[in-house]
Amino acid sequence: xxxxxxxxxxxxxxxxxxxxxxxxxxxxxxxxxxxxxxxxxxxxxxxxxxxxxxxxxxxxxxxxxxxxxxxxxxxxxxxxxxxxxxxxxxxxxxxxx
Amino acid sequence: xxxxxxxxxxxxxxxxxxxxxxxxxxxxxxxxxxxxxxxxxxxxxxxxxxxxxxxxxxxxxxxxxxxxxxxxxxxxxxxxxxxxxxxxxxxxxxxxxxxxxxxxxxxxxxxxxxxxxxxxxxxxxxxxxxxxxxxxxxxxxxxxxxxxxxxxxxxxxxxxxxxxxxxxxxxxxxxxxxxxxxxxxxxxxxxxxxxxxxxxxxxxxxxxxxxxxxxxxxxxxxxxxxxxxxxxxxxxxxxxxxxxxxxxxxxxxxxxxxxxxxxxxxxxxxxxxx
Ligand SMILES: C[S@@+](CC[C@H](N)C(=O)[O-])C[C@H]1O[C@@H](n2cnc3c(N)ncnc32)[C@H](O)[C@@H]1O
Numbered sequence: 001x002x003x004x005x006x007x008x009x010x011x012x013x014x015x016x017x018x019x020x021x022x023x024x025x026x027x028x029x030x031x032x033x034x035x036x037x038x039x040x041x042x043x044x045x046x047x048x049x050x051x052x053x054x055x056x057x058x059x060x061x062x063x064x065x066x067x068x069x070x071x072x073x074x075x076x077x078x079x080x081x082x083x084x085x086x087x088x089x090x091x092x093x094x095x096x097x
Numbered sequence: 098x099x100x101x102x103x104x105x106x107x108x109x110x111x112x113x114x115x116x117x118x119x120x121x122x123x124x125x126x127x128x129x130x131x132x133x134x135x136x137x138x139x140x141x142x143x144x145x146x147x148x149x150x151x152x153x154x155x156x157x158x159x160x161x162x163x164x165x166x167x168x169x170x171x172x173x174x175x176x177x178x179x180x181x182x183x184x185x186x187x188x189x190x191x192x193x194x195x196x197x198x199x200x201x202x203x204x205x206x207x208x209x210x211x212x213x214x215x216x217x218x219x220x221x222x223x224x225x226x227x228x229x230x231x232x233x234x235x236x237x238x239x240x241x242x243x244x245x246x247x248x249x250x251x252x253x254x255x256x257x258x259x260x261x262x263x264x265x266x267x268x269x270x271x272x273x274x275x276x277x278x279x280x281x282x283x284x285x286x287x288x289x290x291x292x293x294x295x296x297x298x299x300x301x302x303x304x305x306x307x308x309x310x311x312x313x314x315x316x317x318x319x320x321x322x323x324x325x326x327x328x329x330x331x332x333x334x335x336x337x338x339x340x341x342x343x344x345x346x347x348x349x350x351x352x353x354x355x356x357x358x359x360x361x362x363x364x365x366x367x368x369x370x371x
Contacts, residue, residue, distance in 0.1 A: 006199075033305070039292045046230045046290045047199045 006030035006049040010040045010067065011056035011085070020054065020085075037062040037070070044077060053082040102133070103140040108148040109133050116155065120162055122236075123299045124169060126323035135169045163239060171318065172240050174208040175253070176215045177260035178313070179345055183215065184264045185364045190340055191223045194308050200229035201307040203334060205298060206315030207233040210244025211257075216311065217287040218273060222266075226290060232305065234296035241293050247283035251276055298327050303334040310335055313344035313365075321351075328352045335369050342366045 007029050011017050017033045024031050032047060034040035036059060044050055053071075057064030064084055071077040104112070109129065117123040124132060136151075143164075145151040154161050177183050194200045200220070207213050213233045220226040235241050258270040274281040296304070298315065310331050316324050331341055332354055341349070341358065343365040349355055358367035 034292075035294075039294075042290050042292055043230060046228055048228065049199055 004030045004049060005051040006032055006047065008040060008043060008047075008050045008053045009033045010035075010037070010053060010059075010064075012036060012059040013056070016056065016085075037067040040067070041070075044071075044080075051081070053080060054085050055082050057084050057086050102137050103145065104133065104136050104148050104151065106133070108152075109136065112136070112148075112152055112155070115152070116162075116165070119156060121300065122162075122166060122297070126299070126320050126326075127169070127318050128320050131171075131318055132169055135171070139165065139168045163237075166237055167239060170237055172208040172237065174211045174314070175260065176211040176257040177264050177266070178212070178215075180260050180263035182264075182342070182345070182364055182366075183219065183260075183266075185362050185366060186216075186342070187219050187223075187265060189361060190309065190342075190366065191219055191225065193340075194229075195223065195225050197308060198228065200225060200309075201305060202229065202231045202309045202311065203305070203307045204231060204233045205235075205296065205310065205312040205331075207235050207241075207244060207293075208237075209240045209249075210247060210293075211249070212311070212313065213244060213291055214247060214273075214283050214287055215261075217291060218261075218266075221287070222268065226286075229290060231291045232307075233291050233293050236295065236297045236299075238295050241295065245288070245293050247274075247288055248280050249283075251279050251281050254281060298330065299323065303330055305334065306336050306339075307334055308336055308339045309342065310339070311342040313342065313347070315344070316347045317344065325352050328354050332357075332369070337369060337371055339369050340366055341369070 007024055009017050009020050009031060011020070012035050014035065017035070021031045021033060030049065032043050032050060034043055040053070055064045055067060068082050068084070071080060071082065106129070109132065113125045117125055139145070140151055145154065155165050202216060204213055204216060210233065213231060216231060217226065220229050233244060261270045273287065274283045312331065316327060319327065328349060335341060343349070345365060347365060349358055349367055354367070357369060357371055359370050360367050
């Protein structure tokens, strides 16, 4: 059960999460979501199905740049692919659907 | 002393409508008797002499709103409350969750977190915590702050230890916390995979799909219409074959879910059958 690969979306704006999740789910991807780095990290340590992270770059507290460098410097997640997402990129993704 | 109702039925309705439209917290479908009792209690404690005075305070003082929410949403809770419920979870449900490669639990209306630490302990004892995540949510941000800290009065530990043992817990309960004067702090590893977040069952939508949704002693404060709405929210938040757990005085029997859910062990736990 639910062995499927999953994508983790990290964005402080629930509307962006909702939009991205809709798009990805429609294409058959399993999605997990978090609104900050701390929660994202909790999901990553427990959910080993996550194979890709979509990271919003402009988050309060710990922003995307810092989050990525934290993950890249940890032994566990250094090889995990992360795609940086900005508000502009969201528009591109939406247009391509 | 005879308690006099300062707030009558019409006042109540007016006030709840205004709080909903001004602040977006909608209590209009909460059970009237209970909410009226709570509001009259606020008037007594905070010494509001009239309904107008209370209403003015709430609508003009944003900081008083959190006090209002705190009072109308009763937040009493305990660890391993109703031990037989936890026994069934431990013996019948948690092992079933173990077949998943990733376990997701939602505890809605978690209050100050005692229930969350109880579930976290069960997952640890079943050796499933490493692949589990608990979403612990409540409407009230103040109770969530306490939940995140996991600090409780030491005076409660006698009861919680008894509850734990009555639920067939076999570990030494005191290993789960460290004691400090009159308080105890539950161990860090118990909240390592817990995400605490505000979520309003009345107005917020489903945010994930879970194998177990626990919402105990929250729906008793809601009227039938609101209960049905929340049951639909839970149904939409449960994976197929997932479990829904409610409080001892709550049931899905009179809702649409009754057709597609099967009760487990006479406990207030139902399995989604499709
Ligand atoms: C009596 S406590 C139950 C605590 C715990 N579940 C238990 O059974 O011990 C009820 C909790 O429900 C929360 N609550 C009330 N209305 C809510 C709503 N609309 N959305 C989410 N939580 C709500 C309250 O803030 C309170 O913490």
